[in-house]
């Protein structure tokens with residue numbers, strides 16, 4: 001795996017070179033990386049602590065993911081069953097991993113970002129499919145990244161774990177081949193800013209895989225979503241999401257719906 005180059009906040013000329021050892025999750029890695037003209041960046045237990053403070057203006061839903069008990073239960077209690085429960089159709093965790101890997105199609109030497117990764121289910125799945133690609137799993141929740149590290153370590157999956165805000169990524173423009181994002185789009189409070197960042201970091205023609213929830217059409221679904229909306233979760237109709245992605249520079253390549261759950265593969269428009 002290559003070293004990871006991060007840009008410091010505020011000035012593109014200031015960068016941090018993160019050693020590849022940080023992505024080897026079989027060994028604890030701790031360091032302070034000096035930045036050119038910026039304060040040192042702490043890497044503790046392999047997690048790159050770029051965003052140390054909780055970002056301001058976050059929703060109740062986002063805040064709940066900063067809590068260790070949420071992170072502990074997230075994958076085994078909720079995520080493994082979530083698509084089946086939300087769509088009302090049989091669709092296993094393994095089915096979702098296969099769909100992600102077939103569509104995102106990771107290639108040797110590529111760099112792929114898992115945005116709002118929680119336990120890094122997507123980055124771990126992509127690593128299994130293509131160990132010669134570099135995975136960068138990004139979340140602003142430290143407890144989630146700690147869980148990601150523990151799952152990835154037990155599966156011998158290597159990746160960079162980056163604590164950062166998806167709406168202000170410390171990655172250089174046109175530096176990644178693909179971005180994948182499972183379920184987090186509904187939760188990002190600054191959706192358009194995150195899509196702008198996604199487009200910015202993608203190479204021209206780069207791929208973006210999103211799984212997100214559409215507005216429900218049944219009464220029960222509408223009631224459930226009305227409750228989540230109060231906590232800061234957004235939902236779109238198919239038409240609204242089409243416009244959201246097109247307006248932010250993405251062209252749909254593939255699309256599949258399972259009830260309200262939508263899987264889409266996009267290309268960055270040049």
Ligand SMILES: C[S@@+](CC[C@H](N)C(=O)[O-])C[C@H]1O[C@@H](n2cnc3c(N)ncnc32)[C@H](O)[C@@H]1O
Pocket residue numbers: 062065066079115116117118119120121122138139140141144164165166167181182183184187188189
């Ligand atoms: C619904 S979970 C999705 C998890 C994961 N992608 C998956 O497929 O299981 C949303 C995650 O996005 C993270 N998140 C929310 N807003 C964020 C932001 N602005 N920057 C980085 N991470 C964010 C939360 O901490 C949480 O772990």
